[in-house]
Amino acid sequence: MHHRYIKIILILLGFFKVSFLTAQQQPNIVFILSDDAGYADFGFQGSKEFKTPELDKLAKKSIKFSQAYVSAAVCGPSRAGILTGKYQQKFGFEENNVPGYMSTSGLVGDEMGLPLDQITIANYLQDLGYKTALFGKWHQGNADRFHPTKRGFDEFYGFRGGARSYMPYDDSNPLSKNEDRLERGFGNFLEHEGYLTDELAHEAISFINRNKKHPFFIYLSFNAVHTPMEATAEDLEQFPHLKGKRKTLAAMTLAMDRAIGTVLKELETQGLSNNTLIVFTNDNGGPSDANDSDNSPLSGTKANHLEGGIRVPFLMSWPKQLQKNKNYNYPISTLDLFPTFLSAASGNSSAMEELDGVNLLPYLKEENTERPHELLYWKKENRAAIRNQDWKLIRFPDRPAELYNIQEDISETNNVAAAHPEKVRELYKQLFTWELTLERPLWQLRREFEGKAAKRMDAFRKTNTKQ
Structure with a gap:
């Protein structure tokens, strides 16, 4: 009996040793997302x-991606795509869930969000033994x-909405909306001290x-x-x-960098x-009208859906696995983060047919020299x-x-539709075929805002690219 107990103890110790080694071999993953930054800033x-x-x-320690794209040109849908690894239009998250939008069932603003049947990358990483945390903007x-x-x-320390003050809310800086409040965990609302960008880093x-x-x-x-x-x-x-705004934007960017x-x-x-996978990118193109950001040499x-709205800076570092100070020049998508993170964590995304992102690791290790994506899509309302x-x-x-032709004309200054009508027809057909796979938008812009949106779009098109 004594020897039997010893044998059981040795088996258990062996199990815990294997589990410990597996945990240590899994990389930590730090995903850093800036908000509304300019491509060139x-x-x-x-x-x-x-x-x-x-x-x-x-x-200098990373792979830098020269053609990294988001799946949407605005914050909420872009983040929904990142969290799920799927085109967010597949589950109706096509618009920002903010006041001014209404669902077909009459829900407004706060009552709209990432559908509960969608499983996030954080859910999967939890199942693989990861401790998970979000610091900052949820939206x-x-x-x-x-x-x-x-x-x-x-863990969560941040705010549920899409934007808030960087300064603490107090008598001199009154709270504008409930979702602006900072929250630790669930329902524990509190205000920070100092500058919010610094506080989020301290929490991390x-x-x-x-x-x-x-x-x-x-x-x-x-x-x-x-x-x-x-x-x-x-x-x-x-x-x-x-x-002006350019000065303030530079100072805000410096604070984030620090x-x-x-x-x-x-x-x-x-x-x-050495065993931490780090990704830095941005959620959409810089809003040059709102914060004087610089998206050059991109238009829009x-x-x-010009390049300035959907192409973003993108860095990936993992010293234990990836080369450093290297450029990757094929188009990728932030949808690829989900399967890449899952694969790095020893999960298997190959059987998850619903994913639109791909695991980038074989491409970055040059085990696969093909393009990760032949086709990429964007859609918002009738625009696509x-x-x-x-x-x-x-x-x-x-x-x-x-x-x-993006390879020849990164600034999208030479519209060649008239010279290539067959290519226009081909791409129209491919776009329409993709749209047939999508759900109807869960919410849409209220009618009284549609005219403003159209005028804003025209203003964007008339904006000269900064050189």
């Missing part, structure tokens, strides 16, 4: 005006049933310290550099050569850097776009479609 993207020393250092539904802690995140660092013995997934979802345009006096002083640097430094201090801006290899068609509700 980072040093590693060529900016001579803005200062981003921490991200520039990360870029996937303000109602309690959509709360991050009910969608795969063990605390989480790293508390969970460094487990594989963890951090979704660091900055509201920087989304409006309101608010920066500290110290950061504004760093840009005496700039004025905050990111503190998180990356903590990973190094804890000896976790947030909310439209399709990219087939280097050809891109943009469909408008009020004028003929436009056709561009």
